[in-house]
Amino acid sequence: MATGRTHRPATRSRGIPEATVARLPLYLRALTALSERSVPTVSSEELAAAAGVNSAKLRKDFSYLGSYGTRGVGYDVEYLVYQISRELGLTQDWPVVIVGIGNLGAALANYGGFASRGFRVAALIDADPAMAGKPVAGIPVQHTDDLEKIIEDNGVSIGVIATPAGAAQQVCDRLVAAGVTSILNFAPTVLSVPDGVDVRKVDLSIELQILAFHEQRKAVEEGAGADGAHPAAAPRKESAEQGPDGDVPAVMPA
Amino acid sequence: MATGRTHRPATRSRGIPEATVARLPLYLRALTALSERSVPTVSSEELAAAAGVNSAKLRKDFSYLGSYGTRGVGYDVEYLVYQISRELGLTQDWPVVIVGIGNLGAALANYGGFASRGFRVAALIDADPAMAGKPVAGIPVQHTDDLEKIIEDNGVSIGVIATPAGAAQQVCDRLVAAGVTSILNFAPTVLSVPDGVDVRKVDLSIELQILAFHEQRKAVEEGAGADGAHPAAAPRKESAEQGPDGDVPAVMPA
DNA sequence: TGCTGTGAATCGCTTCACAGCC
DNA sequence: GGCTGTGAAGCGATTCACAGCA
Numbered sequence: 001m002a003t004g005r006t007h008r009p010a011t012r013s014r015g016i017p018e019a020t021v022a023r024l025p026l027y028l029r030a031l032t033a034l035s036e037r038s039v040p041t042v043s044s045e046e047l048a049a050a051a052g053v054n055s056a057k058l059r060k061d062f063s064y065l066g067s068y069g070t071r072g073v074g075y076d077v078e079y080l081v082y083q084i085s086r087e088l089g090l091t092q093d094w095p096v097v098i099v100g101i102g103n104l105g106a107a108l109a110n111y112g113g114f115a116s117r118g119f120r121v122a123a124l125i126d127a128d129p130a131m132a133g134k135p136v137a138g139i140p141v142q143h144t145d146d147l148e149k150i151i152e153d154n155g156v157s158i159g160v161i162a163t164p165a166g167a168a169q170q171v172c173d174r175l176v177a178a179g180v181t182s183i184l185n186f187a188p189t190v191l192s193v194p195d196g197v198d199v200r201k202v203d204l205s206i207e208l209q210i211l212a213f214h215e216q217r218k219a220v221e222e223g224a225g226a227d228g229a230h231p232a233a234a235p236r237k238e239s240a241e242q243g244p245d246g247d248v249p250a251v252m253p254a
Numbered sequence: 255m256a257t258g259r260t261h262r263p264a265t266r267s268r269g270i271p272e273a274t275v276a277r278l279p280l281y282l283r284a285l286t287a288l289s290e291r292s293v294p295t296v297s298s299e300e301l302a303a304a305a306g307v308n309s310a311k312l313r314k315d316f317s318y319l320g321s322y323g324t325r326g327v328g329y330d331v332e333y334l335v336y337q338i339s340r341e342l343g344l345t346q347d348w349p350v351v352i353v354g355i356g357n358l359g360a361a362l363a364n365y366g367g368f369a370s371r372g373f374r375v376a377a378l379i380d381a382d383p384a385m386a387g388k389p390v391a392g393i394p395v396q397h398t399d400d401l402e403k404i405i406e407d408n409g410v411s412i413g414v415i416a417t418p419a420g421a422a423q424q425v426c427d428r429l430v431a432a433g434v435t436s437i438l439n440f441a442p443t444v445l446s447v448p449d450g451v452d453v454r455k456v457d458l459s460i461e462l463q464i465l466a467f468h469e470q471r472k473a474v475e476e477g478a479g480a481d482g483a484h485p486a487a488a489p490r491k492e493s494a495e496q497g498p499d500g501d502v503p504a505v506m507p508a
Numbered sequence: 509t510g511c512t513g514t515g516a517a518t519c520g521c522t523t524c525a526c527a528g529c530c
Numbered sequence: 531g532g533c534t535g536t537g538a539a540g541c542g543a544t545t546c547a548c549a550g551c552a
Contacts, residue, residue: 050444057545090466111358158462196472198465200464205370210275212436271521310524
């Protein structure tokens, strides 16, 4: 790899494991739902079920944040919502830009889950001059030429790339040069960035390929396996209590 | 959790670790690019760089598939493309249905990465009667009423859910009842499925929240840290050589 | 009594380092 | 000599099981 191990030793994130960070948004969503139903407290068992994880893991996760529960009772929903939001940095406003306003970019611009979590779509950017000025999700699309100015004027530090693969690296370079330090990449390419910039990747076709792998295994096992049992009437299971992760996207912490 | 450890002990996937499976599509993409440039062979070092992982990991991953390399030389690109494709089950045709043809569903329908990997969009399904018959990506949208028939007629085993959160579980139930055994879920909900059904989740807002967490950490460190060094002129780094995964979606293997 | 918080055990993945082969 | 393939070590995350507190 490029750097010969510049990777900071372990000071990294002062404690909270990556795996835990990745689950906090999950807990937050479940808690928000409880909050909306005015549920005052919740046990680790209940919340774990709602989030689709097991309760020991949830308790361990929360223990990294502090001791926010009450023994014999459970967790105060509102308090926990606040603590997790704060930990994730969602109590502040994060302006984001979306670059590449095709189908996917438009879908992202319209996605409600952003606004409700402190993310504000500050600008939409596309290379097609014909798109310029056209409003998408109520926001006028701006041309790529103005990318740097847009980033600076809005103090954007998070960029979303939804361009075709061929344009992604170039867009990424410009975003980074303009001051963006976190990138969510939907283009099917490996982006190369300087140290200190985080990239997370979402790759639609990779997800399907992973499913295909398991699907194929099922077919084989069904044919060759001892019991030709169809998976029809089996006990229900929270889908999110899933195997070891092994997913591709992740963050490299500077 | 529902079942009291029905989770098959370790026979699971006859060897190949989940983490490796999740990277195979990555290697495949890099290899396909090499193949298009008519590169005959590639070393673990080169391929690893192209895929954004380190070479030891790549070699270990390939060792689970078999000994497909040649010492002192490297890997035959075409041969490896074939072997990985076969392992992932991409040498066969996978008809998929997409349920929920909003912005995101349309983006998925138009996404080129599917067709090129053996995935065929067999049908688009939406609950809005006004959508029925309207072509999206050249495929006419069908009404949810016909979901079961569509699944059966096309022998679909993989379903993509791109509906609003509120509809997702119900759609999921119907897909599963009709015979779907793998689901890619874009709705921000925990889906509950019977044993034997795989679910992978892609959650856009969770990805952003994870980025926000790290972004916040950077801000803190910059203020408090010893050296107020901006991450400007740092050595380049393949972004995909990322930290420990800790991503949420994953597969639970029956 | 009930549920949280957590040390200790375990598991699986990653990385190292080098033997083995071309 | 160069590069693969792989035991062994290392490391992080998960799970267990129970002490500690309301």
